[in-house]
Amino acid sequence: MVESSEKRNNFKSSGKSLSWWQQFGGGMWSRLRKQLAAGPGLIKERRSGVLSFALSLSKGDELFPWRYASHIAVVLLIGLAILIGQWKTPKAELPPVRPDHWLTISWPRGGPSREMDNGYLIKAPVPHTTIPERPRLEVITYTVQSGDSVFGIAERFGISPQTIMWSNGRLEDNPDLLSVGQELVILPTSGVYHIVEEGDTLESIAQKYKVEVSAITEYEVNGLKEPYELTPGMALVIPGGEKPYIPKFVHRYTGPIPEDAARGTGNFVWPASGYITQKFWSHHRAIDIGAPKGTPVVASDSGFVVYAGWDDSGYGRMLLIDHGNGWHTLYAHLDVYLVDYEQSVAQGQQIGTIGQTGNTTGPHLHFEIWQGNSKRNPLLLLP
Numbered sequence: 001m002v003e004s005s006e007k008r009n010n011f012k013s014s015g016k017s018l019s020w021w022q023q024f025g026g027g028m029w030s031r032l033r034k035q036l037a038a039g040p041g042l043i044k045e046r047r048s049g050v051l052s053f054a055l056s057l058s059k060g061d062e063l064f065p066w067r068y069a070s071h072i073a074v075v076l077l078i079g080l081a082i083l084i085g086q087w088k089t090p091k092a093e094l095p096p097v098r099p100d101h102w103l104t105i106s107w108p109r110g111g112p113s114r115e116m117d118n119g120y121l122i123k124a125p126v127p128h129t130t131i132p133e134r135p136r137l138e139v140i141t142y143t144v145q146s147g148d149s150v151f152g153i154a155e156r157f158g159i160s161p162q163t164i165m166w167s168n169g170r171l172e173d174n175p176d177l178l179s180v181g182q183e184l185v186i187l188p189t190s191g192v193y194h195i196v197e198e199g200d201t202l203e204s205i206a207q208k209y210k211v212e213v214s215a216i217t218e219y220e221v222n223g224l225k226e227p228y229e230l231t232p233g234m235a236l237v238i239p240g241g242e243k244p245y246i247p248k249f250v251h252r253y254t255g256p257i258p259e260d261a262a263r264g265t266g267n268f269v270w271p272a273s274g275y276i277t278q279k280f281w282s283h284h285r286a287i288d289i290g291a292p293k294g295t296p297v298v299a300s301d302s303g304f305v306v307y308a309g310w311d312d313s314g315y316g317r318m319l320l321i322d323h324g325n326g327w328h329t330l331y332a333h334l335d336v337y338l339v340d341y342e343q344s345v346a347q348g349q350q351i352g353t354i355g356q357t358g359n360t361t362g363p364h365l366h367f368e369i370w371q372g373n374s375k376r377n378p379l380l381l382l383p
Helices: 002-012 020-038 042-047 050-060 064-085 150-157 161-166 202-209 213-216
Strands: 115-117 120-122 142-144 181-186 191-195 235-239 276-279 287-290 296-298 304-309 316-322 326-336 350-354 364-371 373-375
Touching: 002 161, 042 350, 120 181, 150 161, 150 181, 181 191, 191 202, 202 235, 316 350
Parallel strands: none
Antiparallel strands: 115 120, 142 181, 191 235, 276 287, 287 364, 296 350, 304 316, 316 326, 326 350, 326 364, 364 373
16 A cells, blocks of 8 residues: 555656646545555455445555546436437417418419418418399209109299299199199299280289289299280299189089998097108198008998099099098099999098009098089198
8 A cells, every 4th residue: 555655646746747636636536545454454344334445545546536536427418318308399389460460462373372471471362252043034844753742843943832833824723733844844933923915904914813904014034114014925934923713613423422421520530650751731632641652551440332433633533531521531642542443431440551553643642622623621620
């Protein structure tokens, strides 16, 4: 230990300049060696703790200052990394757009341009043009498709069901006469389609359909110009006009009813299960029950079958039952009927099946209730 101390002293006096940490390390170890030399027995008694660690390092005392400096450097680097991680970069905020900022829109070949406002890129708005729906100014024709009804066609073209019926012959009496492939006249607005006859005047036409003369003359589709001359065969659209309803008289069976024939109770039951596809109204004095072909049809009340066969007016296969109390029920568009002419039937008895016979666009039951010569609304009489 003395020899080593002498070498250390010789190193200090060699004239070489030492850094502060070399001087600090050398002085600390010099004092430690003196203490160890003074009490060598202390090393043998305590082999743990700081003295054991110092003894192990005394064998390589020349390297300790370097190791000590490297440890300090590592600690400093870790602390620096922690400080950098906690350092927050300030966010750059864009200046608010003022109301007085204006954006110029140009239209080069490539589409809408993007202009710079105060150095910031702003996306130019893309104009969108909404084209309003324009009214149709012509009379067109429509070919009836499978599944069509007067109500459905009217809704599609934005006109009233009456307008379609008034403009298309047989439909005026019975909308069930609608058939697939039939061509219908479709007016551009709700009203009446009038074909001028000999002796017609604007005043008489306006009075008939309850409109002002100006409604006819000012309607662009009519193309009328003063002095407003009318010629037979000319077609006029009467906007807002209403065609007066003229009831059509029909003949029913008036043969004798057997004394033992079943008689009705006066209370009606639903003749079939399905959806109401058309209700009772002024030009359809019945209800339509839509259901798949073959759906059972039953007698709405007990009675006597006075007609079972084919009807050429558009009903197809139909049955007519006299209930013996002033009431009749009619069942049309049947696929088949299961009872015979002049047969008594009981309420709820199956009399046929729903079909698509006659003039119809889909399978359904056309059901009418008559009281004397008047057709009653079935929806008011059924449970």
